[in-house]
Amino acid sequence: MNRIKRFLAANATSSLIAIVVGLLFGLCILLLSNPAQALRGLGIIVSGGFNGGGKGIGQVLYYATPLIMTGLSVGFAFKTGLFNIGAPGQLMVGAFAAVYAGANLTFLPGWLLWFVALLIGMLAGGLWGAIPGLFKARLNVNEVIACIMCNYIGMYGVNYLIKNTNVYDSLKYQTINIGQAAIPKWGLDKVFYSMKGNFVDSASVNGGILIAIVLAVLMHFVLNKTKFGYEFKACGYNRNASRYAGINEGRSILLSMVIAGMLAGIGGGLMYLSPASGLHIRVEEILSPQGFNGIPVALLGLSSPIGVIFSGIFIAYISQGGYYLQRLNYMPEVIDIIIAAIIYFSAFSLLVRNVIAAVVKRRDIKRETANGREEETP
Amino acid sequence: MDYVIEMLHITKDFPGIRANDDVTLTLKRGEIHALLGENGAGKSTLMSVLFGMYAADKGVIKKNGQVISIHSPSGANSLGIGMVHQHFKLVHNFTVLENIVLGVETVSRGMLRMDEARAKVIELSKRYGMMVDPDAFISDITVGMQQRVEILKMLYRDNEILIFDEPTAVLTPQEITELMHIMKGLAAEGKSLLFITHKLNEIKEVADRCTVLRKGRCIGTVDVADTSKEAMSEMMVGRKVDFAVEKGPAKPGKAALLVQNLRVKGRNHSKPLVNNVSFTVRKGEIVCVAGVDGNGQSELVYALTGLMPIDGGRIFMGDSEITNASIRQRNDAGLSHIPEDRHKHGLVLEYMLAENLILKSYHKPAFQRHGLLRFDEMYKYADMLIEAFDIRSGQGSRTITASMSGGNQQKAIVAREINQRPEVLIAMQPTRGLDIGAIEYIHKQLIAARDDGKAVLLVSLELDEVMNVSDRILVMYEGEIVADVPAKETTVQELGLYMTGSRRSEVV
Ligand SMILES: Nc1ncnc2c1ncn2[C@@H]1O[C@H](COP(=O)(O)OP(=O)(O)OP(=O)(O)O)[C@@H](O)[C@H]1O
Numbered sequence A: 001m002n003r004i005k006r007f008l009a010a011n012a013t014s015s016l017i018a019i020v021v022g023l024l025f026g027l028c029i030l031l032l033s034n035p036a037q038a039l040r041g042l043g044i045i046v047s048g049g050f051n052g053g054g055k056g057i058g059q060v061l062y063y064a065t066p067l068i069m070t071g072l073s074v075g076f077a078f079k080t081g082l083f084n085i086g087a088p089g090q091l092m093v094g095a096f097a098a099v100y101a102g103a104n105l106t107f108l109p110g111w112l113l114w115f116v117a118l119l120i121g122m123l124a125g126g127l128w129g130a131i132p133g134l135f136k137a138r139l140n141v142n143e144v145i146a147c148i149m150c151n152y153i154g155m156y157g158v159n160y161l162i163k164n165t166n167v168y169d170s171l172k173y174q175t176i177n178i179g180q181a182a183i184p185k186w187g188l189d190k191v192f193y194s195m196k197g198n199f200v201d202s203a204s205v206n207g208g209i210l211i212a213i214v215l216a217v218l219m220h221f222v223l224n225k226t227k228f229g230y231e232f233k234a235c236g237y238n239r240n241a242s243r244y245a246g247i248n249e250g251r252s253i254l255l256s257m258v259i260a261g262m263l264a265g266i267g268g269g270l271m272y273l274s275p276a277s278g279l280h281i282r283v284e285e286i287l288s289p290q291g292f293n294g295i296p297v298a299l300l301g302l303s304s305p306i307g308v309i310f311s312g313i314f315i316a317y318i319s320q321g322g323y324y325l326q327r328l329n330y331m332p333e334v335i336d337i338i339i340a341a342i343i344y345f346s347a348f349s350l351l352v353r354n355v356i357a358a359v360v361k362r363r364d365i366k367r368e369t370a371n372g373r374e375e376e377t378p
Numbered sequence B: 001m002d003y004v005i006e007m008l009h010i011t012k013d014f015p016g017i018r019a020n021d022d023v024t025l026t027l028k029r030g031e032i033h034a035l036l037g038e039n040g041a042g043k044s045t046l047m048s049v050l051f052g053m054y055a056a057d058k059g060v061i062k063k064n065g066q067v068i069s070i071h072s073p074s075g076a077n078s079l080g081i082g083m084v085h086q087h088f089k090l091v092h093n094f095t096v097l098e099n100i101v102l103g104v105e106t107v108s109r110g111m112l113r114m115d116e117a118r119a120k121v122i123e124l125s126k127r128y129g130m131m132v133d134p135d136a137f138i139s140d141i142t143v144g145m146q147q148r149v150e151i152l153k154m155l156y157r158d159n160e161i162l163i164f165d166e167p168t169a170v171l172t173p174q175e176i177t178e179l180m181h182i183m184k185g186l187a188a189e190g191k192s193l194l195f196i197t198h199k200l201n202e203i204k205e206v207a208d209r210c211t212v213l214r215k216g217r218c219i220g221t222v223d224v225a226d227t228s229k230e231a232m233s234e235m236m237v238g239r240k241v242d243f244a245v246e247k248g249p250a251k252p253g254k255a256a257l258l259v260q261n262l263r264v265k266g267r268n269h270s271k272p273l274v275n276n277v278s279f280t281v282r283k284g285e286i287v288c289v290a291g292v293d294g295n296g297q298s299e300l301v302y303a304l305t306g307l308m309p310i311d312g313g314r315i316f317m318g319d320s321e322i323t324n325a326s327i328r329q330r331n332d333a334g335l336s337h338i339p340e341d342r343h344k345h346g347l348v349l350e351y352m353l354a355e356n357l358i359l360k361s362y363h364k365p366a367f368q369r370h371g372l373l374r375f376d377e378m379y380k381y382a383d384m385l386i387e388a389f390d391i392r393s394g395q396g397s398r399t400i401t402a403s404m405s406g407g408n409q410q411k412a413i414v415a416r417e418i419n420q421r422p423e424v425l426i427a428m429q430p431t432r433g434l435d436i437g438a439i440e441y442i443h444k445q446l447i448a449a450r451d452d453g454k455a456v457l458l459v460s461l462e463l464d465e466v467m468n469v470s471d472r473i474l475v476m477y478e479g480e481i482v483a484d485v486p487a488k489e490t491t492v493q494e495l496g497l498y499m500t501g502s503r504r505s506e507v508v
C-alpha cells in the first residue's frame, strides 16, 4: 500500500514540478521582453482563468474541452504503445463531418441533430485514425509517418471540401453558421458568467466539457476494467508476450488507432458544433493546434484518462491567463511564446519523473528510505 | 584470516518481504565461493547490495578489512567489484569492443582511442582463453559469447572481485564446461569469485566454499569438498530432495500431436532451420527433444505454437489440423507453451502477478463477463496457483512481476501453462533458473500431466532432465530429427553421438 501511495505521489509531484519549471521559464521570457511588468505578468498567467471571474472560468472549461479529447486520444494510443501524432488531422476531419452533418441533416429535431452530428464527427475521426492503424497493422509502416501524412491530407482535404460544399461562407472564408446543431449549454451558461453593469456576459462553455469528462471516465474504465483494456495494455507493454497470449496484435493496433481517432474526432465536433457567435472552421493552411496540444496534455497527464482531465483544464487555464496578459501591453507573439514554453516545459514531466526516481534512489542509498519501486533492474 | 570481502549482518527489506535477513558472507582471496538458495531466497539481492545497486538497510561491507560504502555500480567498479547479471546488460547494436570499453573509454582530443583498448582486450582474451571477435556485433553472437563479453568487461576494468549471477542458466552444457574452466583460471590468477547457481554439480566442480541462504536468512557456509550434494540441498530446502523422479511406465494412447514434414526456412540462411521434421506425440507420454542448442529446437517450437510462420508441412492436434490456425485457436484447442525466453514471450513484466497468471485465459468466461474482467475471480485463481506452485514474492498476487526473482517468474509461467490442463503441453527449458526443489515439483507436475492422459513435448538442453523425465527421446541435429529412441534403451553417451551428428538412426 505504502508503495502505491508513494508511486501516486511521485506521479502527481512530477507533474507539479514540471509545471513550476515551465512557469519559471515563462518568467524568464517575461523578464526579457518587459522586465518592469514581469512579476505582474506572471501573476496574471498564474491566476489564469480567474482573471475573468465566472466567465473566465467558463472560458477555461470551454477551451479545455477539445484539449481533453485530443489528450485522451494521444494518451490512449500511448498506453497501447502507439504514438498518435495524427490528432490534428483526426480532429479536423471529425469537425468537418460534424459541421457538414449539422448543416444538412436539418430535418432532425434540434435535440437529436447535434448528437447525430457529433456521432458522425466521431466516425469520421475514427476513419482517419484507421488509415495509419491499417498501415501499421498490415504493412508495419511507422504510425508517426502515416499520421503526419494524414494530418496534411486531412487539413487540405477539409479545406477543399468546405469550399466545394454548401457549408462554405465565402465572404468570411469559413463554415456557415450551424446554430441549430450547437451543443446544448445544459445550464452551464447560468453558472459561468460575469456581470458587466446590468448585462449578463455568459461564457462560451457548453455541455461539451461534461461530455469530455464522461468520456475520460469511460476511457479509464475501458483501460482498467475491461478485457479490451487488458489486451491494449499488454500490447503496449510487451508486443511479443501479447502475441504469445493469442492477442491479435494487428486488430489491437487498428482498434486502438480507430478509438484514438474517434476521440479526436469528437473533440473536433465539440469544438465546432457551436452557435453563430462561436467557432467556425476557417479555411486556413494550419494544422489544428488543439490537435497537437493533445500531446503535451497526454504527457502532463501521464497518459492516464483521469490525469488528462486535469492537464487539459490546466493548459486551457494557462492559455486563458495568456489572453489576459494583453492588458500589460505584451505583444501577442510574445504571449504565444510564453504560453507555448510553459506548456511544453510542463510536458517534460515524464522526464522529470525519471529524475525524481533517480534522486529517490540516491537518497535510498543514503539509507534514508527503503523502497523497491524505483530500483527495479530492467 | 584474510578476507577480500566481508559482508556482515546485511539486511535488506523490500515492500512486503525481507529479502536479506542478517546475512553474513565472507570471501577469501583467490577462492570461488558459491551462493546457493531457493528461488527468491535473496541471492541476487545480496549480490546487488555488494555491487551497489541496492543499499542495505543494516550491515556493513568491508574490503581488505576496511569498511567501504558502495553507492552505485560504478562505485563498485572503482573498488574492483564487477558483476555479470542474471539477464545480461549489453548494447546490441554495438560491437564487442565497444561494449567492453563502454563507460571507460580513453579519449584524446575528443576522439575515441580504440587501439589501446583493442590490444588490451585481445591480450585479456588470450590470457584467459576466451576468444571473441572484437568487431562482431552483440546481436550476431551467441549467448555464450555474450557472456564472455560480460566477463571481459569485468576484467577490462581490472576488477578483482567477480560476481556471477546464475551464469550457467543460459548456457549449453558445452559452454558450461568452458565457463567452469575459465572460472578456475581466474581464481588461479588470484581473482575472487562469487558464483550463484542452482546446480550442485557445478558447485562441486569449481567452488571452494558455499554459503546457503533460505528465505533471506543465512543457513551457513560449508567447505564444498567435505559436504555432499545431498547435505547441501537439504540445507537449502530444509528437507530431503529426491534427485531421481519416480515415475511409472507410460501408457501411451492416441496421437495428440502429429507433425508431418515440417519445414521452417531461415531468414538469411539457405539451409532450412527445421528440415522436413515428422513425429508424433501420443496422449500419456512425454517426448523429449534433445540436442545442442541452435539445432532448430527453438524454431520447431515457435512453428508448432504459431509464433513463427512455416514453409511447408502439416500439424495436427488430435483429429483437427492446426497448420494454419491462429495462436489463439491453438491455445484454445488445448496447446500450452512454456516459452524459452520468459521476458520476451512469457510475461508482461509491468503487469501484476495475477494479471500474468491469466495471460492466456483472460478472455474465457471464468475471467470476463460481457467484456468486463472479473477481478475477484482473477485474484482467487492467482492465490490458488501461488499456493500450489509456491510462487514467492513480496506482495502476493498483486506484486509487479518485474520485481520478482527470476526463478519465481519462471514458476509463474509454468503454473499458468500446466494449470490450463492442456491436451498438448510444449515445454521449452521449463526448469531453467529453478532451484532443485522447484525442479522436482515441476517434473512431478509434468509426469502427473502425462498420467492424466496429456501429451507432453519437452525441449531441454540438459541431458539429466532428458533422461529422467522423458519416455521417448528425439534428437535434433541441424534442423533434422536424427534419432527417435525410447528413453530406457539409450544412454547419455549414445545421445551425445546423435547430438553431435556423428551418428544417425533411420527415423519414421
Ligand atoms: N526490486 C524489487 N522490488 C521488490 N521486491 C524485490 C525486488 N527485488 C527482489 N525482490 C524480492 O526479494 C526476494 C528475493 O529476490 P532475489 O531476486 O534476491 O532472489 P534470488 O535468490 O536471486 O532468486 P532466483 O533464484 O529466483 O533468482 C524475492 O521475493 C523478490 O520478490
Ligand SMILES: [Mg+2]
Pocket: B043, B044, B045, B086, B405, B406, B407
Ligand atoms: Mg536471482
